[in-house]
Amino acid sequence: MTSRVQDRHPREKGQGLTEFALVVPVLLVVAFGLLDLGRAFFAVITISNAAREGARYLTQHPDDNIPDEYGTTFAGTKQVAAAEAQGSFINLTPSNVTVSYCLDADEFEGCDSGYPVIVQVSYNFDLVLGWIFPGPIALTRSTQMMVP
Numbered sequence: 001m002t003s004r005v006q007d008r009h010p011r012e013k014g015q016g017l018t019e020f021a022l023v024v025p026v027l028l029v030v031a032f033g034l035l036d037l038g039r040a041f042f043a044v045i046t047i048s049n050a051a052r053e054g055a056r057y058l059t060q061h062p063d064d065n066i067p068d069e070y071g072t073t074f075a076g077t078k079q080v081a082a083a084e085a086q087g088s089f090i091n092l093t094p095s096n097v098t099v100s101y102c103l104d105a106d107e108f109e110g111c112d113s114g115y116p117v118i119v120q121v122s123y124n125f126d127l128v129l130g131w132i133f134p135g136p137i138a139l140t141r142s143t144q145m146m147v148p
Contacts, residue, residue: 029132036127044139046090047121051143054081054097054119059145062117063110065102074099081121090123097121100142111147118144 057080058064064076078094085092101118102111111117120142127133 029129032129036129039128040125040137040139042088043090043123043125044141046085046088047092047123047139048141048143050081050084050092050097051119051121051141053084054078054099054121055117055143055145057081058099058102058111058117058119059147062113062147065099065111074102077119081119092121092123096123101144113147116144116146118142 054077058074058077061076065073067073074097075094077099078097081097082092082094098120099117100120101116120140122138122140124136125139126136130136
C-alpha cells in the first residue's frame with residue numbers, strides 16, 4: 001500500500017510552501033492595519049478626553065484668558081488638556097491645544113458667564129504601516145461647554 005505523499009506529482013511538492021509565501025504578506029498587512037486602527041481609536045479617545053478636560057478647566061476658571069506674565073492666554077487650559085494625555089503614549093503639548101471661542105465683552109476680564117467655550121486638540125498620528133500609507137494622519141477633536 002502506498003501513501004498519498006508518494007502518489008503526488010514531483011512538481012506539487014512545493015505548492016503548499018508557495019501558497020503560504022504568497023498569503024503571509026497579505027495577512028501581515030491586515031494584522032498591522034488592525035493594530036493601526038486600534039491605536040488610532042485610542043488616540044482619538046485620548047485627545048477627546050484632553051479637549052473635555054481643557055473645556056472643563058476653562059469653565060471653572062473663566063479668567064484664564066487674561067494674559068499671564070509671559071503674555072500667554074489660556075495657559076492653564078492648555079496645560080490641563082496636555083496633562084490629561086500623560087501616561088497614554090500620546091504626547092500632547094500646549095501647542096496642540098487651541099481655544100477657538102470664548103466670548104467676552106471685555107477681553108481682559110475673563111470669559112463671560114452663560115457663553116460657550118470651545119477647546120480643540122490636534123494630534124498627528126503616525127502609522128505603523130507608514131511605508132504603505134502616506135504620512136501622519138491629523139486627528140482633531142473639540143469640546144464645547146457653557147461657562148456657568
